[in-house]
Amino acid sequence: MHTQGIAQAAAAVRLLSMDAVQKANSGHPGLPMGCAELGVLVYGEILKHDPGDPGWIDRDRFVLSAGHGSMLLYSLLHLCGYDLALSELQSFRQLGSKTPGHPEYGLTVGVETTTGPLGQGISNAVGMAMAERMLAARFNTAQHTVIDHYTYVLAGDGDMMEGVSSEASSLAAHLGLGKLVVFYDSNRITIEGSTELAFTEDVRRRFDAYGWQTFDGDAYDPEQILGFVAEAKKDPHRPSLIVLHSVIGKGAPTLAGSHETHGAPLGEEEVRAAKRAMGVPEDSQFHVPTGAQEYFQGKREGWARAHTRWGEGFEAWASANPDKKAEWDRFFSPLDPGGLALPEFKEGEKMATRKASGTVLGALGAAVPNLVGGSADLAPSNNTYVKGLGDFQAGTPGGRNLHFGVREHGMGAICNGLVLHGGLRPYCGTFLVFSDYMRPAVRLAAIMGLPVIYVFTHDSVFVGEDGPTHQPVEHLAALRAIPNLVVLRPGDAQETAAAWKMALLRTAGPTALALTRQNLTVYAKDDPQWRENLRHGAYLVADSDGPPALVLVATGSEVNLALETKQALGAAGGKVRVVSMISRELFLDAPPEYRSHLLPPGGRRAVLEAGVSYGWGDIAGPEFVFIGVDRFGESAPAGKIAEHLGLNAAAAAAKLKPLLP
Ligand SMILES: Cc1ncc(C[n+]2csc(CCOP(=O)(O)OP(=O)(O)O)c2C)c(N)n1
Numbered sequence: 027m028h029t030q031g032i033a034q035a036a037a038a039v040r041l042l043s044m045d046a047v048q049k050a051n052s053g054h055p056g057l058p059m060g061c062a063e064l065g066v067l068v069y070g071e072i073l074k075h076d077p078g079d080p081g082w083i084d085r086d087r088f089v090l091s092a093g094h095g096s097m098l099l100y101s102l103l104h105l106c107g108y109d110l111a112l113s114e115l116q117s118f119r120q121l122g123s124k125t126p127g128h129p130e131y132g133l134t135v136g137v138e139t140t141t142g143p144l145g146q147g148i149s150n151a152v153g154m155a156m157a158e159r160m161l162a163a164r165f166n167t168a169q170h171t172v173i174d175h176y177t178y179v180l181a182g183d184g185d186m187m188e189g190v191s192s193e194a195s196s197l198a199a200h201l202g203l204g205k206l207v208v209f210y211d212s213n214r215i216t217i218e219g220s221t222e223l224a225f226t227e228d229v230r231r232r233f234d235a236y237g238w239q240t241f242d243g244d245a246y247d248p249e250q251i252l253g254f255v256a257e258a259k260k261d262p263h264r265p266s267l268i269v270l271h272s273v274i275g276k277g278a279p280t281l282a283g284s285h286e287t288h289g290a291p292l293g294e295e296e297v298r299a300a301k302r303a304m305g306v307p308e309d310s311q312f313h314v315p316t317g318a319q320e321y322f323q324g325k326r327e328g329w330a331r332a333h334t335r336w337g338e339g340f341e342a343w344a345s346a347n348p349d350k351k352a353e354w355d356r357f358f359s360p361l362d363p364g365g366l367a368l369p370e371f372k373e374g375e376k377m378a379t380r381k382a383s384g385t386v387l388g389a390l391g392a393a394v395p396n397l398v399g400g401s402a403d404l405a406p407s408n409n410t411y412v413k414g415l416g417d418f419q420a421g422t423p424g425g426r427n428l429h430f431g432v433r434e435h436g437m438g439a440i441c442n443g444l445v446l447h448g449g450l451r452p453y454c455g456t457f458l459v460f461s462d463y464m465r466p467a468v469r470l471a472a473i474m475g476l477p478v479i480y481v482f483t484h485d486s487v488f489v490g491e492d493g494p495t496h497q498p499v500e501h502l503a504a505l506r507a508i509p510n511l512v513v514l515r516p517g518d519a520q521e522t523a524a525a526w527k528m529a530l531l532r533t534a535g536p537t538a539l540a541l542t543r544q545n546l547t548v549y550a551k552d553d554p555q556w557r558e559n560l561r562h563g564a565y566l567v568a569d570s571d572g573p574p575a576l577v578l579v580a581t582g583s584e585v586n587l588a589l590e591t592k593q594a595l596g597a598a599g600g601k602v603r604v605v606s607m608i609s610r611e612l613f614l615d616a617p618p619e620y621r622s623h624l625l626p627p628g629g630r631r632a633v634l635e636a637g638v639s640y641g642w643g644d645i646a647g648p649e650f651v652f653i654g655v656d657r658f659g660e661s662a663p664a665g666k667i668a669e670h671l672g673l674n675a676a677a678a679a680a681k682l683k684p685l686l687p
């Protein structure tokens with residue numbers, strides 16, 4: 027071990043971090059300074075990586091779960107030789123730089139996931155470790171290992187406090203993810219001060235109880251840390267937690283150990299004093315000691331060699347296993363829409379869209395071999411379980427059905443990790459009402475542009491007897507408010523199959539499917555191009571005779587209701603056009619001609635959706651009639667609720683009649 031080089035490299039991390047935060051006059055110097063040695067060990071001694079090819083599939087992953095310490099990551103990526111110039115560090119937190127306040131996936135090379143919302147990164151890492159396990163099971167052979175890497179995490183007190191990390195860590199142990207190693211930066215400081223204020227549990231014993239292998243040591247003893255990592259790797263069945271006692275802001279002469287170093291510049295004087303103490307000219311800026319440069323330069327050849335060796339092994343594996351190689355290519359290439367054979371549903375067939383979704387999923391297993399997923403303990407209700415594909419468990423890593431347990435938040439974050447790793451297409455399910463429990467992870471999927479698919483069933487008050495706690499009303503609106511999340515609410519089984527196809531072909535972000543508990547009738551569709559036009563978010567289901575006096579826009583289960591309402595209106599119903607709007611956001615993005623063709627400008631509009639009216643004005647105009655649920659629901663059989671809330675054909679017709687000639 028190159029003790030001197032490591033010390034110099036750690037000094038470089040401290041100098042770069044102090045200066046960047048000072049120059050930006052904003053940021054978090056405490057963590058990068060406190061974890062400088064650990065960061066150098068991770069990037070210099072522990073990680074299998076190649077700065078020349080950040081996308082190398084068999085690289086070890088490193089997740090900075092405590093994303094506020096972003097300068098630690100940026101400093102190390104720069105020092106290792108990733109494509110991150112010093113000038114980027116000098117424009118830390120500035121518009122257009124590659125060094126945003128918190129690490130952002132896709133913006134900065136070498137950043138494996140977007141972090142900052144505490145608890146998410148460590149939970150993403152569980153998904154990454156699961157992906158490694160699944161791909162290894164599928165592709166490695168007795169002669170060749172093409173997937174064999176570790177997932178490392180640096181988590182802080184905040185990560186350990188957030189509930190989502192408990193959900194994910196509990197599952198990680200259950201699944202026996204032995205190649206997951208978490209360093210816990212135990213500096214016992216958070217924003218308000220000492221952890222004595224609110225966090226006095228024994229984290230190590232908590233992880234012991236989950237079934238992790240745990241270690242406890244000093245953040246400034248490199249040999250001990252490397253020893254722990256070696257020990258951690260010996261047990262292939264247990265993830266490892268390495269608790270490291272550290273000092274926040276270490277190296278700051280008067281502020282080290284203080285919460286004041288957490289999230290504010292140290293101040294000009296303190297920075298100068300720190301540089302003096304480190305034996306660096308106090309006027310220097312963004313100084314990288316020669317020893318630090320030499321240390322990382324000395325690593326490059328070894329990194330490149332390991333990568334080349336892997337490449338040779340991969341070639342040998344590919345020629346010895348052409349079938350596996352062909353499957354590999356399918357895993358890592360865009361989906362071929364032509365290969366998606368979807369089940370057909372007949373007009374008049376009565377089926378809940380959750381059931382139709384289950385049927386579609388069953389048919390997709392073979393067509394989309396990298397599709398994996400499951401539910402937060404609601405598979406029988408969400409229809410997310412695919413028979414014949416096996417369960418992913420510690421002893422059966424080839425299984426494709428995931429069991430997340432009752433852990434929606436962890437499930438969302440884990441699915442992000444599954445996508446981030448590369449090679450897999452995950453879906454996950456729960457009741458729509460509990461999308462709230464995973465919303466932070468859904469939002470991050472949208473920010474990162476990850477094509478996770480959410481199967482949200484029981485999508486309205488028509489859930490019935492379970493009552494208002496289980497009846498979503500504001501959830502569609504809340505999900506639609508997330509940019510880059512596409513919410514699809516299909517109106518029947520045929521639309522459900524089409525929605526799945528749209529979700530699978532989406533690569534730029536997540537898709538939420540809102541599906542019913544109750545049966546819906548598959549209806550005739552006036553638009554012969556309806557499957558095509560769904561991409562515009564809406565299409566014509568039943569037209570009026572002549573120009574429409576009223577366009578009735580409905581979504582999901584309410585398309586059936588809209589058609590019944592048209593009937594119930596008798597002759598006046600002939601003047602009503604019914605539109606199924608599977609996605610409000612896609613419709614808002616549709617070409618203006620298509621929109622005005624479907625909803626003629628200036629015409630009367632009504633909206634039928636068993637949810638809140640919030641947001642519908644964007645589509646239906648300022649004076650639309652809304653038939654929906656701007657309140658919480660009731661516990662009763664669905665039919666009674668419909669009557670009570672005016673959500674049946676008779677009530678809707680009565681409300682619309684005065685609008686018609
Ligand atoms: C979910 C979430 N809640 C709150 C915050 C705001 N926040 C950022 S850092 C922090 C304290 C973190 O403490 P710790 O992880 O111990 O980091 P350290 O102060 O040791 O650097 C908080 C509350 C956040 N980033 N994410």
Ligand SMILES: [Mg+2]
Pocket residue numbers: 182183184211212213214215216
């Ligand atoms: Mg802390």
